[in-house]
Amino acid sequence: MTTSRIPQLLRQHQAALLDAWVKAQQAALTLRRDLLSDADLRIQSSDFLRSLTEACQSGDLGDIQGPAWAEVREFLSGVSGSRASQGFSPAETATFVFSLKQPLFSLLRREVAEPAALVEETWTATVLLDNLGLHTVDAFQKSRESIITRQQQELLELSTPVVQLWTGVLALPLIGTLDSARTHVVMESLLQAIVDTGASLAIIDITGVPTVDTLVAQHLMKAVAAARLMGAECVISGIRPQIAQTIVHLGVEMGSVLTKAKLSDALALAFQRLGLAVAKAPGRA
Amino acid sequence: MEVRRIEALPIRSSDDVVRVRRQAHNWASELGFSPVDLTKLVTAASEIARNTLEHGGGGSARVEEVRRGVRVGVRLTFEDQGPGIADIAQAMRDGFSTRRGMGLGLGGAKRLVDEFEIASQAGAGTKITMTRWK
Numbered sequence: 001m002t003t004s005r006i007p008q009l010l011r012q013h014q015a016a017l018l019d020a021w022v023k024a025q026q027a028a029l030t031l032r033r034d035l036l037s038d039a040d041l042r043i044q045s046s047d048f049l050r051s052l053t054e055a056c057q058s059g060d061l062g063d064i065q066g067p068a069w070a071e072v073r074e075f076l077s078g079v080s081g082s083r084a085s086q087g088f089s090p091a092e093t094a095t096f097v098f099s100l101k102q103p104l105f106s107l108l109r110r111e112v113a114e115p116a117a118l119v120e121e122t123w124t125a126t127v128l129l130d131n132l133g134l135h136t137v138d139a140f141q142k143s144r145e146s147i148i149t150r151q152q153q154e155l156l157e158l159s160t161p162v163v164q165l166w167t168g169v170l171a172l173p174l175i176g177t178l179d180s181a182r183t184h185v186v187m188e189s190l191l192q193a194i195v196d197t198g199a200s201l202a203i204i205d206i207t208g209v210p211t212v213d214t215l216v217a218q219h220l221m222k223a224v225a226a227a228r229l230m231g232a233e234c235v236i237s238g239i240r241p242q243i244a245q246t247i248v249h250l251g252v253e254m255g256s257v258l259t260k261a262k263l264s265d266a267l268a269l270a271f272q273r274l275g276l277a278v279a280k281a282p283g284r285a
Numbered sequence: 286m287e288v289r290r291i292e293a294l295p296i297r298s299s300d301d302v303v304r305v306r307r308q309a310h311n312w313a314s315e316l317g318f319s320p321v322d323l324t325k326l327v328t329a330a331s332e333i334a335r336n337t338l339e340h341g342g343g344g345s346a347r348v349e350e351v352r353r354g355v356r357v358g359v360r361l362t363f364e365d366q367g368p369g370i371a372d373i374a375q376a377m378r379d380g381f382s383t384r385r386g387m388g389l390g391l392g393g394a395k396r397l398v399d400e401f402e403i404a405s406q407a408g409a410g411t412k413i414t415m416t417r418w419k
Contacts, residue, residue, distance in 0.1 A: 179299050213331040214387045242324035250393035251379050
């Protein structure tokens with residue numbers, strides 16, 4: 001195989017190629033002007049072209065996994081990561097690399113006269129840019145996945161706040177779907193909070209739980225039983241009319257569990273148990 | 286009975302149970318189900334979808350919007366190739382559970398919908414069809 005002229009051409013015509021490429025990207029329908037300014041686009045394109053040119057001088061054009069390409073790969077991963085978090089689609093992100101094809105092919109057509117050599121050079125350039133484009137998609141996918149994983153972990157932490165409403169009174173506002181993994185975390189943090197605060201009453205509020213089926217009901221009853229073993233009474237509040245009717249039809253017996261329609265009712269009950277009374281301050285309207 | 290639209294969903298994990306529930310919820314609320322009817326349908330879907338997953342070892346669900354005369358409703362079909370149910374009458378009875386559940390799932394789901402059909406044979410899987418009308 002003859003030595004490719006691409007490295008030399010890239011170095012010679014870098015500035016002109018950059019202009020043509022940026023122009024092509026700006027004309028493309030996939031450009032997201034709402035997410036990326038023209039100045040940033042030019043900087044990104046220029047940086048990429050520079051590191052691509054450098055890598056071509058020393059590296060093998062057919063294998064972008066080599067050490068000479070490390071900088072290019074890293075740069076593309078960075079671009080993918082930032083575009084993934086900005087809300088670009090994978091196609092829009094990969095287009096960044098693929099859009100270089102047209103200006104690069106034009107350059108080759110101008111500079112390489114001999115037909116057989118031109119075909120050869122065009123093929124080399126295609127394979128190279130395809131590989132770099134695929135690398136971009138891979139990197140995009142990876143950064144998306146890491147965003148999702150992080151969000152899942154954040155959700156799990158978010159989902160279990162145990163709050164102290166008053167000395168001796170805890171509240172656990174449950175929100176969303178109660179699957180087994182979450183219930184486990186919820187129950188653990190409730191029992192720990194009972195130990196930590198010495199609470200005698202815990203209010204589990206299910207206003208934010210959309211579906212209460214037998215599994216959820218069973219989880220709730222277990223939480224109540226466990227809290228009771230630790231010396232704390234549980235009240236389940238936030239039972240909406242449709243949930244109440246559904247529980248009755250299901251045949252779930254909530255017999256021994258204290259329930260209230262609203263969280264405020266449960267708090268009033270807690271005050272009553274603690275022998276507290278809420279009164280209006282004298283002299284205020 | 287006329288079927289207006291169909292959505293088929295796999296049941297392989299507990300995320301799929303949530304997906305089936307959401308699909309039933311969306312269509313029922315588009316049809317204008319009252320909050321109580323909506324909650325009953327979704328809860329029944331949840332029970333049976335979880336049975337499909339836990340007892341049937343996974344399977345598939347079909348959510349359909351149906352019409353009979355002037356009535357509209359949502360029909361749910363759950364199928365699995367699991368071990369099946371040897372004694373359906375016993376399985377439907379409240380308080381009977383092969384696992385450590387409450388034993389209210391099947392009977393409870395039947396009480397939450399208008400039409401409930403179960404077909405099962407030991408070793409040949411289970412098929413449950415239920416419909417709730419608006």
